[in-house]
């Protein structure tokens with residue numbers, strides 16, 4: 096120990112010479128590119144947001160899970176040209192293993208369900224709040240990490256699962272003060288595209304890629320989308336048919352196009368009927384242009400958007416019944432959504448309803464002389480055991496300083512431990528809200 100200390104001492108000493116009074120040359124204090132630090136005031140907002148996510152999830156009877164942010168790369172290797180897999184934050188670790196920082200939580204959920212196997216109690220309703228990563232070229236300058244709230248239902252084949260998930264999203268928006276005038280949940284079903292593709296003879300194995308490409312329609316010019324579709328063998332006539340279906344304006348029109356026995360029509364109709372029952376129908380809008388960019392969706396798809404159309408999707412999700420099979424497991428119906436921590440904050444800011452949670456404590460305790468510090472520490476312990484948030488002043492301070500300090504902290508009470516009162520087994524309690532001051536026996540301190 097002393098050996099390494101002295102060598103560290105030597106390094107510090109030599110560096111000291113190099114850069115004057117400071118120990119060594121200043122490190123770069125910024126976080127890695129595309130990532131964020133959470134100072135206490137940022138952490139208070141994040142804890143508030145995650146608290147709302149968790150409260151809604153628990154209100155719906157969902158159980159929380161988590162998995163490592165580091166996963167085997169194979170979980171995310173999909174051949175559908177998704178942005179999320181093209182920007183995988185992947186590398187080879189020191190054991191020559193191909194690993195990746197998770198870009199989403201759903202594959203980890205699937206892995207846990209497969210790991211649990213027969214022991215899974217179905218239906219399962221699980222939620223998670225986890226950091227997800229992507230590696231974007233510097234050019235875009237976009238963030239490389241965000242936190243995502245996920246809720247998923249495993250083992251329910253009917254759209255009752257999606258209806259429940261949409262209800263949870265609406266419950267969240269209502270909790271944070273947003274209304275159906277601010278936000279719309281756009282709903283569609285990939286079986287629309289599937290039926291149209293089948294009608295035009297698009298091979299099944301191209302379906303996921305078609306969805307990923309068509310999802311880019313609102314992000315790039317139509318010609319570019321047509322080019323990408325042609326590049327995977329979807330001829331222009333088919334592109335017109337496919338894109339035509341995305342322009343439908345009602346479930347009725349959809350029925351006319353796909354016929355009354357279409358599964359998509361039945362599922363969407365049932366979903367809107369359930370939405371009516373929940374009481375959130377006003378939040379929904381059938382929008383066949385909603386495809387979502389994840390390859391594994393197989394049925395219902397949805398996304399939350401600000402009605403002003405200023406922001407990117409707030410959240411998104413859908414049904415993905417084939418993911419477990421794709422991982423070599425027994426197929427189970429699954430549906431879920433992801434809800435990022437970035438766009439929602441933008442929206443709340445725009446609406447002027449972003450909370451600013453303050454740091455506060457209940458009590459400030461200060462010994463009025465050094466000899467009474469042990470007594471003051473005991474007072475703090477007593478109050479903390481009673482559940483009070485206590486700021487114990489750790490250095491010798493005058494009353495005036497303590498008073499200002501307590502005011503700054505927004506404390507409810509200032510407790511002064513002074514010699515004469517202590518001899519009587521009391522402390523002075525200043526009630527900072529009622530501007531009252533009284534002498535209180537220690538035993539009566541915890542309110």
Ligand SMILES: CC(=O)Nc1cnc2ccccc2c1
Nearest residue numbers: 227228229238239240241437
């Ligand atoms: C608006 C935003 O920060 N989006 C974002 C940021 N980081 C990510 C990281 C992985 C996957 C998706 C991501 C999405």
